[in-house]
Amino acid sequence: MVGGPPSFNYPGCVNLSLKNGTILVGGDFHLWPGRNPVCLRAFKKFVDDIKPDVVILNGDVLDFPKISRHPQNWESAPDVWEELECAQDHLHDIEQRCKRGAKKVWPIGNHDQRFENLLANSTPQLKKVKGVHLADHFPNWEKAMSCMVNYGLEAGRTMIKHKPMGNGKHSAYNAVKATGTHTIFNHLHAQKISPVSDYRPFDLYGVDTGCIADKEDQAFGYTENNPLDWRSGFALLTYLDGRLMCPELITKLTDTSVYFRGQVIRV
Numbered sequence: 001m002v003g004g005p006p007s008f009n010y011p012g013c014v015n016l017s018l019k020n021g022t023i024l025v026g027g028d029f030h031l032w033p034g035r036n037p038v039c040l041r042a043f044k045k046f047v048d049d050i051k052p053d054v055v056i057l058n059g060d061v062l063d064f065p066k067i068s069r070h071p072q073n074w075e076s077a078p079d080v081w082e083e084l085e086c087a088q089d090h091l092h093d094i095e096q097r098c099k100r101g102a103k104k105v106w107p108i109g110n111h112d113q114r115f116e117n118l119l120a121n122s123t124p125q126l127k128k129v130k131g132v133h134l135a136d137h138f139p140n141w142e143k144a145m146s147c148m149v150n151y152g153l154e155a156g157r158t159m160i161k162h163k164p165m166g167n168g169k170h171s172a173y174n175a176v177k178a179t180g181t182h183t184i185f186n187h188l189h190a191q192k193i194s195p196v197s198d199y200r201p202f203d204l205y206g207v208d209t210g211c212i213a214d215k216e217d218q219a220f221g222y223t224e225n226n227p228l229d230w231r232s233g234f235a236l237l238t239y240l241d242g243r244l245m246c247p248e249l250i251t252k253l254t255d256t257s258v259y260f261r262g263q264v265i266r267v
Contacts, residue, residue: 108134
């Protein structure tokens with residue numbers, strides 16, 4: 001069952017209760033018109049095949065390079081309207097594949113925030129005008145800062161948000177140690193699972209889900225062709241009796257395949 005009364009009373013947090021079921025989490029799509037990376041295709045396929053109870057777009061669905069605070073160069077980049085239309089098309093495709101009643105949540109990412117930040121800082125008088133909020137363009141997705149699952153069940157209590165508490169390579173482990181809570185994020189693009197064991201009768205998991213975008217994408221040109229400890233992919237969370245089982249990763253293998261549960265899946 002998905003839903004239930006809120007119990008984690010932080011502003012901008014969506015509260016979910018899921019005793020038995022699955023959540024598909026993917027982030028850092030950085031969608032650009034004309035591009036359809038393998039992990040985006042795979043994410044849609046998993047929504048279609050698994051029919052998860054909850055689908056989470058964990059931030060940075062859009063890239064918005066033209067409204068970045070960083071200096072622009074001569075490289076071509078899509079206009080804002082092109083990015084919005086591209087994202088609407090892809091998200092509509094995902095929505096069509098969701099099972100009836102599936103919860104669809106979008107924890108906001110730092111790139112997503114560029115849209116409203118620009119408008120709020122330049123024309124605050126437009127605050128209540130329809131269209132100035134990102135949510136206006138994607139009405140079927142619940143926007144949030146974070147998503148808390150099974151807050152009242154210690155073995156299943158899971159915080160899902162775009163950015164971890166820190167930026168180091170041990171962020172997944174450190175987030176779990178600091179909060180005593182399963183923590184799922186992306187932002188760092190590294191894709192890894194960090195189990196944490198203590199005197200609890202179960203493990204806690206810190207998970208970086210990776211990035212849906214290809215790490216060679218033009219959106220990441222700022223990395224200047226340096227080797228990147230990144231991986232393209234996403235994660236599947238399974239809950240049994242309210243407890244989070246060991247999370248599973250879906251990882252890019254080639255431009256036409258991903259790896260999951262010992263199998264190569266072509267998409």
